[in-house]
Amino acid sequence: MNLLSGMWQWLTDPTNWTGTGAIPARMLEHVAYSGVVMLVAVLVAVPLGLLVGHTGRGAGVVIGVSGALRALPTLGLLTLFSLLMGLGLVPPLLALVILAVPPILTATYAGVAEVDPAVKDAAKAQGMTPGQVLGHVEVPLALPVAMGGIRNAALQVIATATVAAYINLGGLGRYLIDGLAVRDYSRMLGSVLLVAVLALAADAVLAALQRAVSSPGIRTSPTEK
Amino acid sequence: MTTTSPTPGPRAPRFSRRALLPAAVAGVLVLSACGSSDPLAEDDQSAGSDDGAVTVGSADFPESQIIAELYAGVLRDAGVEATTEPGIGAREAYVSAVEDGSIDLVPDYTGNLLLYVDSESKAASADEIMAELPDALPEGLTVLEPSEAENKDAMVVTQDTADEYSLTSISDMASVCGELVIAGPPEFQERAYGLPGLESKYNCVPESFEPINDGGGSLTVDTLTRGDADVANIFTTTPAIEEQNLVVLEDPENNFIAQQVIPLAAEDRLPEGSEDALNELSSKLTTEDLIELNQAVSGDGAVSPQQAAQKWLEENGYDAA
Numbered sequence: 001m002n003l004l005s006g007m008w009q010w011l012t013d014p015t016n017w018t019g020t021g022a023i024p025a026r027m028l029e030h031v032a033y034s035g036v037v038m039l040v041a042v043l044v045a046v047p048l049g050l051l052v053g054h055t056g057r058g059a060g061v062v063i064g065v066s067g068a069l070r071a072l073p074t075l076g077l078l079t080l081f082s083l084l085m086g087l088g089l090v091p092p093l094l095a096l097v098i099l100a101v102p103p104i105l106t107a108t109y110a111g112v113a114e115v116d117p118a119v120k121d122a123a124k125a126q127g128m129t130p131g132q133v134l135g136h137v138e139v140p141l142a143l144p145v146a147m148g149g150i151r152n153a154a155l156q157v158i159a160t161a162t163v164a165a166y167i168n169l170g171g172l173g174r175y176l177i178d179g180l181a182v183r184d185y186s187r188m189l190g191s192v193l194l195v196a197v198l199a200l201a202a203d204a205v206l207a208a209l210q211r212a213v214s215s216p217g218i219r220t221s222p223t224e225k
Numbered sequence: 226m227t228t229t230s231p232t233p234g235p236r237a238p239r240f241s242r243r244a245l246l247p248a249a250v251a252g253v254l255v256l257s258a259c260g261s262s263d264p265l266a267e268d269d270q271s272a273g274s275d276d277g278a279v280t281v282g283s284a285d286f287p288e289s290q291i292i293a294e295l296y297a298g299v300l301r302d303a304g305v306e307a308t309t310e311p312g313i314g315a316r317e318a319y320v321s322a323v324e325d326g327s328i329d330l331v332p333d334y335t336g337n338l339l340l341y342v343d344s345e346s347k348a349a350s351a352d353e354i355m356a357e358l359p360d361a362l363p364e365g366l367t368v369l370e371p372s373e374a375e376n377k378d379a380m381v382v383t384q385d386t387a388d389e390y391s392l393t394s395i396s397d398m399a400s401v402c403g404e405l406v407i408a409g410p411p412e413f414q415e416r417a418y419g420l421p422g423l424e425s426k427y428n429c430v431p432e433s434f435e436p437i438n439d440g441g442g443s444l445t446v447d448t449l450t451r452g453d454a455d456v457a458n459i460f461t462t463t464p465a466i467e468e469q470n471l472v473v474l475e476d477p478e479n480n481f482i483a484q485q486v487i488p489l490a491a492e493d494r495l496p497e498g499s500e501d502a503l504n505e506l507s508s509k510l511t512t513e514d515l516i517e518l519n520q521a522v523s524g525d526g527a528v529s530p531q532q533a534a535q536k537w538l539e540e541n542g543y544d545a546a
Binding site: 079082083086087165166167168174177178180181182 | 408410411412414415416435436437438439443444447448451453
């Protein structure tokens with residue numbers, strides 16, 4: 001009860017909403033870190049997932065490596081990269097990309113691999129080149145599943161981007177880590193709420209996007225074959 | 226005899242389980258006393274001193290365990306039977322362990338111990354703290370002589386930075402503070418001894434503060450040696466101070482309160498000769514010794530706190546076997 005009212009006080013204190021280290025600035029930093037991480041992760045994972053799903057080669061390796069990457073703790077990676085490279089944006093972003101790639105990669109691969117072989121054969125029979133089969137058949141059919149992986153990754157990245165504040169960076173994690181350091185639980189709880197709101201908002205945006213990019217023919221039941 | 230384990234298990238159950246042991250011993254002694262001709266003669270004896278043996282406890286971090294082993298070692302050297310009870314926990318746990326008699330002696334640090342028993346105290350220098358500490362302690366607790374060895378927060382710079390700005394103390398920082406970047410744990414921004422203290426006591430407002438959340442560990446040291454920060458807030462017994470040839474800046478205004486190593490003991494429970502032996506150790510032990518001992522128990526080729534303490538005792542002419 002006390003904690004909740006403290007959190008409310010922190011969230012509604014106008015001094016927390018203006019200035020350089022204020023909530024809007026921290027949210028913007030948080031969104032920026034998460035956005036860059038997601039962009040890089042999508043650029044790495046989607047083409048790789050399409051390639052592996054289309055050719056069917058290397059699936060075992062990709063699934064295995066993705067699984068192994070998921071087991072790496074982000075905070076441990078952040079510390080390791082920071083010790084190797086020094087401070088800066090690269091260590092936390094790299095650690096977060098490693099967190100984001102596996103769900104996107106496996107979902108993209110699964111989306112493509114699950115396309116009905118009969119549909120692909122039909123496309124080929126109509127004279128489509130392998131590129132056209134990928135672009136016109138496999139990608140549209142795989143998109144809903146791949147988007148599911150991207151949404152999953154985005155949720156994880158936004159929640160985990162708080163680790164950037166373990167070193168001298170910003171984002172909403174700043175309140176979490178600084179609050180813990182001085183046992184200010186109201187501040188911690190407030191920032192946790194903001195992170196959750198941000199994650200849910202991002203998920204809502206991506207859900208709308210997922211719907212928009214889904215081919216009308218499969219829109220009603222995106223996960224069914 | 227209780228032996229040191231380098232990685233203490235879950236703390237709370239371990240403590241409570243072990244705490245039962247002296248109580249059980251006391252129970253047995255009381256029962257056996259009942260059978261003797263004069264039961265009342267034994268009545269006022271407490272658990273810790275019954276057999277003339279001293280149980281030395283320690284907090285749950287390596288340095289405290291090392292010092293506890295040193296205490297036990299010098300007591301044995303003085304002919305007093307001593308065992309250790311390492312990794313009891315935080316101050317709350319080990320102070321009450323001394324009070325309830327499950328341990329007789331524990332190493333502590335003067336500044337934090339004083340603030341624990343008197344949170345209002347404004348004492349900052351080593352002398353001010355020692356002037357208040359003995360009287361501030363609750364009934365039944367006592368402290369012996371403090372050591373010169375100290376583990377406290379400090380402002381630390383590289384040798385290059387010290388030369389460049391000719392820094393030997395935090396006062397020297399004042400004129401160049403605006404050009405310096407300070408790294409330290411996040412709480413340094415807000416605690417009284419942190420940025421607020423530097424500003425009010427030394428008129429020092431750094432160019433920026435870089436929070437590194439590893440408690441003055443390798444990431445903080447790395448930030449300093451790499452040049453991402455000019456000054457770092459780390460502890461005076463961090464091995465990196467010797468390994469990287471870092472300079473600990475003096476603190477003439479006592480922004481960081483003194484934290485001398487001191488034996489906290491149960492009053493009247495230490496056998497004859499213990500006090501002298503412990504005071505002699507305290508007079509010998511230096512901060513550099515603590516750095517070396519911390520170094521010995523960390524990193525590659527780390528030994529146990531017991532082994533590190535044993536080696537120090539042998540090198541300093543004790544027979545602690």
